[in-house]
Amino acid sequence: MVVPFFWIAAGVLLRLYFPWQALSLLMLMMAFGFAGMIDDFLGNRAQSGLRGHWRALRSGELTTGAFKAIFGGAAAFAFAIFVARFMDNGNLAVLVMNALIVALSANAVNLFDLRPGRAGKVFVFGLAALFLVAFSPERITLMFPILAALLGYLPFDMSAKAMMGDTGSNVLGAALGACAVFTLSPLAGLILLLLLIGLHVTAEFTSLNKIIENSVVLKAIDRWGRKE
Incomplete structure (x- = not known):
C-alpha cells in the first residue's frame, strides 16, 4: 500500500514545484526508452562503438545503434530547446552544450551496462556527484522517484534475475544528463561535457571492462552486491 501513495505524492510534488522540469524529463525518458527498446529488440552486435555504427551508416546500413544515436540526439536537442525557454542561460552555445550533455550521458551509462x-x-554515483557540485541542488529531488525505483530494481539486476538492457540504461543516462542540465552552472556543465567526450573517446580505443578490472577500487565497487 505504501508504494502507490509514494508515487502519487512524488507526482504531485513534481507537478507543483517543478512543472516544466518534470514534463521535459518525462518526455525525454520516454524518447530514450523507446530508442533503447528498438536496439534491445531489433539490434545485433555486428557493429559496436560510434565508429562501427558510423562506418555502417556510410555504407548505407542504418543499424539500430545508429538509429538510437540519431533519434536520441534529436530528442536531446528538443529537450534543450524546450528547457531553454525557462532557463536564464538560453543562448545557442549553452543550448548545444545541454543537448550534448544529455545525449552523451545517456550513451555513457549504456557503455557501462556490460x-x-x-x-x-x-x-547512483553520478547523482551523488551532481549533488555535491550542483548550483541548484534542490532540483535533484526530481530524481528521487527514479532513484527509488532503481534501488528497488537493483537487487534483481545484480543477481542476474533481470536485465535493464539499453532501454533502462538509456533512460537512466538521459535522466542523469537532464539533472545535470537542471542543476549545474554553465562552467560546470562545460567541464562535465569535456569529461563525457573524454570517456567516449577512451571507450572507442580501450575496453572500459579492462580499466575497471585493473583498478582495485573500481573492481571492488563493481563487484559489490553482485553474485558471480
Missing part, C-alpha cells in the same frame, strides 16, 4: 548492476551504480 555487467549486472553496473549501470545502476553509475547512476
